[in-house]
Amino acid sequence: MIGNDIVDLKQAAIDSPDSFIEGKRYQRFLYKVFTESEQELILFAKDKYQMVWLLWSIKEAAYKVNVQQFGKRFFNPKRIQCELISLEKGYVKIDNETYFTTSKITKDYVYSLATLTNITSIKSKCFKIKNPSYLKQSETLKKRLLESLNINCAMVKKNGIGVPKLFINEKQLNYSLSLTHHGNYNGYAIL
């Protein structure tokens, strides 16, 4: 199973002014989202803002795997606990489950992948789509994903709890998929 998540750093600055140290509700934001050890990572980070969103994307990616495993959604970022080995590698605990994560950081975005085992053969990609419409971006993202798979007449549909699945002629294929979209950036991962 696989999960991915992208954060457009410019978009996050517009959408979440509380994620900046100057933000009026910065402390409350941190307290709602991050465990004590994660708050320490942020406090000592060279780029605090980037660390906030790196940890966020790691949490989201792991959460997406957890939802596929257990079929249940929840909103409690502190229940998802990150440990970093480096800026690019880490792991996450959600209750008794452990997830392995890898991340890519650029000046424009942070992108994280999470898996149940420490595998390296993941098909994933992230890219820019300059179209402000949520629907248009979502369509383009699905199209790119299907093109990369090279399977004819396949379709991506979300199941009842919002997990994307691959179908051919109404028949569900046994792939784990994850889609992510934020601001101008999009990503997909397949396993």
Add this chain to the structure above:
Amino acid sequence: MTKEELIAKLKTIVQPYIQDEEAFKNLSENTDFINDLKINSANLVDVILDVEDEFDIRIENDEMEKMTNVKEAMTIVNKKLAK
């Protein structure tokens, strides 16, 4: 506060974060913040902080865990206001 007043207040709070106009227009008790309004999860934190400020309440993380739809948000706000 009546049910309608509470829904109206919640509607104002979520407006800046919604990505599905149609679902927003039809917002009801049964609207899901993520599936219907397409609010991204980072903005869900902002929604929670805004709800705290608007009603002058504090929401714990275990309560926040269920706050992913209008109905649950109403239940939690009402419970807090009754205290």
